[in-house]
Amino acid sequence: MTDQAYNFAYLDEQTKRMIRRAILKGLAIPGYQVPFASREMPMPYGWGTGGVQVSAAVLCPDDCFKVIDQGADDTTNAVSIRSFFERTAGIKTTTSTKAATVIQTRHRVPEMPLSEGQILVYQVPIPEPLRFLEPRESETRKMHSLEEYGLMHVKLYEDIARHGHIATSYAYPVKVEGRYVMDPSPIPKFDNPKLSDSAAIQLFGAGREQRIYALPPYSRVVSLDFEDHPFEASKADHSCGLCAAEDSYLDEVIVDDVGGRMFVCSDTDFCEARRAAGHKGKDAA
Amino acid sequence: MIDTPLLSVRGVSRHYGAHIGCSDVSFDLYPGEVMGIVGESGSGKSTLLNCMSGHLAPDAGEVVFDTRADGPRDTVTMSEPERRMLSRTEWAFVHQHARDGLRMGVSAGGNVGERLMAVGARNYGDIRDKATDWLGRVEISESRIDDRPGTFSGGMQQRLQIARNLVTGPRLVFMDEPTGGLDVSVQARLLDLVRGLVRDMGLSAIIVTHDLAVVRLLADRLMVMKSGHVVEQGLTDRVLDDPQHGYTQLLVSSVLQV
Numbered sequence A: 001m002t003d004q005a006y007n008f009a010y011l012d013e014q015t016k017r018m019i020r021r022a023i024l025k026g027l028a029i030p031g032y033q034v035p036f037a038s039r040e041m042p043m044p045y046g047w048g049t050g051g052v053q054v055s056a057a058v059l060c061p062d063d064c065f066k067v068i069d070q071g072a073d074d075t076t077n078a079v080s081i082r083s084f085f086e087r088t089a090g091i092k093t094t095t096s097t098k099a100a101t102v103i104q105t106r107h108r109v110p111e112m113p114l115s116e117g118q119i120l121v122y123q124v125p126i127p128e129p130l131r132f133l134e135p136r137e138s139e140t141r142k143m144h145s146l147e148e149y150g151l152m153h154v155k156l157y158e159d160i161a162r163h164g165h166i167a168t169s170y171a172y173p174v175k176v177e178g179r180y181v182m183d184p185s186p187i188p189k190f191d192n193p194k195l196s197d198s199a200a201i202q203l204f205g206a207g208r209e210q211r212i213y214a215l216p217p218y219s220r221v222v223s224l225d226f227e228d229h230p231f232e233a234s235k236a237d238h239s240c241g242l243c244a245a246e247d248s249y250l251d252e253v254i255v256d257d258v259g260g261r262m263f264v265c266s267d268t269d270f271c272e273a274r275r276a277a278g279h280k281g282k283d284a285a
Numbered sequence B: 001m002i003d004t005p006l007l008s009v010r011g012v013s014r015h016y017g018a019h020i021g022c023s024d025v026s027f028d029l030y031p032g033e034v035m036g037i038v039g040e041s042g043s044g045k046s047t048l049l050n051c052m053s054g055h056l057a058p059d060a061g062e063v064v065f066d067t068r069a070d071g072p073r074d075t076v077t078m079s080e081p082e083r084r085m086l087s088r089t090e091w092a093f094v095h096q097h098a099r100d101g102l103r104m105g106v107s108a109g110g111n112v113g114e115r116l117m118a119v120g121a122r123n124y125g126d127i128r129d130k131a132t133d134w135l136g137r138v139e140i141s142e143s144r145i146d147d148r149p150g151t152f153s154g155g156m157q158q159r160l161q162i163a164r165n166l167v168t169g170p171r172l173v174f175m176d177e178p179t180g181g182l183d184v185s186v187q188a189r190l191l192d193l194v195r196g197l198v199r200d201m202g203l204s205a206i207i208v209t210h211d212l213a214v215v216r217l218l219a220d221r222l223m224v225m226k227s228g229h230v231v232e233q234g235l236t237d238r239v240l241d242d243p244q245h246g247y248t249q250l251l252v253s254s255v256l257q258v
């Protein structure tokens, strides 16, 4: 049952309207960071308060909600956000990517391609991709408005100079629809290609920084690179120990106290669905 | 005769509230010329330089620059994106304090490469080759290419700033007290280097300094400023050897502590 002390999905209607306006503006200008008046949420920053506010603004009573944290539905963070909306909105929740209409995520994009009608909400800690080299907000705003993005390549140049290759492996910068450079949130760069041409609506919420940005369905999203150091969506060169998937992002997990380890899908729903369909990895019991 | 000035400054003024920064300054700078601006501290040299280089908006006047693409254009009234593009391509600005002109968190190679990347260079190998070449031209060892400027001496930082500015082949260099704060021997080396680059690249330059030795060495022409006004201008040798204005006479006889 919905907790009657709260409005549907916790935030009052006026706040939700304000957030929806920011979302609509973000969808109209893909990749552009729209300021919004972030509200105090009953959880600390770093727990996805930006994503939670965006979810609250888009959820409807008949939505089915999924939350993933690093690909998993069962971390403390994911469980607490899911139960927050069960309590304040009384909505159905799920761990199935396919069944979900709204998915809030931290650090991953589901392996299964999303479909039209689905919304993916990213939790964003630092929305400004240029901040690393230019801390002045007045200057980064100007750089975006004038499309002065040379600095983004300086960051990649520094990577190659130091490591011999582009070592940035998450929060890897992208250019949206040939215009705005955007931080895709700290997802592994393996996930970057999934942002492009996705059928789903993708929304990004940064609570502490008070920014929302968005990708409408089928946006063109290109990862920045050099001609002689092209972008690569890399992952661990293994297959999943449980479901044998070759093409999913893997976590390395320690399995015993004598240094035994295995690689398993980070997307737990994807892995379980494959195992249910009979796929079996070399470490599966 | 050269006909079109590279830079034509007309009636440029800038006030800070009721206080004069610089007032009604006019002059022409022709391609390949080096203009020195001298005057005691507070005389308006930096204000004028910043008005010409687009860092500061003048209250009045025109700054007409002969652009490669469209010929003479008033940079005061052009759009900010256009002005910023000029400042990355056709202009260079060397700050007195290297840390104002360098990215201290970025390697020497990245500092030099930034302007290349800003104008669209997307080949790492090419960018690195150009950075290496430019470090060599300003006498910084190739082995320092991946070091950050914080590990460099003051003179090296200044040379790095110059390399970072010249890599995109600008035509006009603005310098604000480029040797200020450096040891005398380091100053001499830097001036030699700047003189060589100006000559080899056919650069035009405007150099602000309070050091007459600097203008003696580098400047073809000289402008003397006092309290925001230009009190005298002419060929450097003429102004220094046969000063007309009383203030210039004081300056040259080093009665004034500038």
Ligand SMILES: Nc1ncnc2c1ncn2[C@@H]1O[C@H](COP(=O)(O)OP(=O)(O)O)[C@@H](O)[C@H]1O
Binding pocket: B016, B019, B020, B021, B022, B039, B040, B041, B042, B043, B044, B045, B046, B047, B048
């Ligand atoms: N930002 C500012 N605000 C107010 N007054 C300023 C500012 N900058 C410079 N001035 C004043 O304008 C005059 C010219 O300064 P400046 O152009 O810096 O001279 P210079 O470079 O010759 O030392 C000085 O009297 C200075 O105090």
Ligand SMILES: [Mg+2]
Binding pocket: B045, B046, B047
């Ligand atoms: Mg000054």
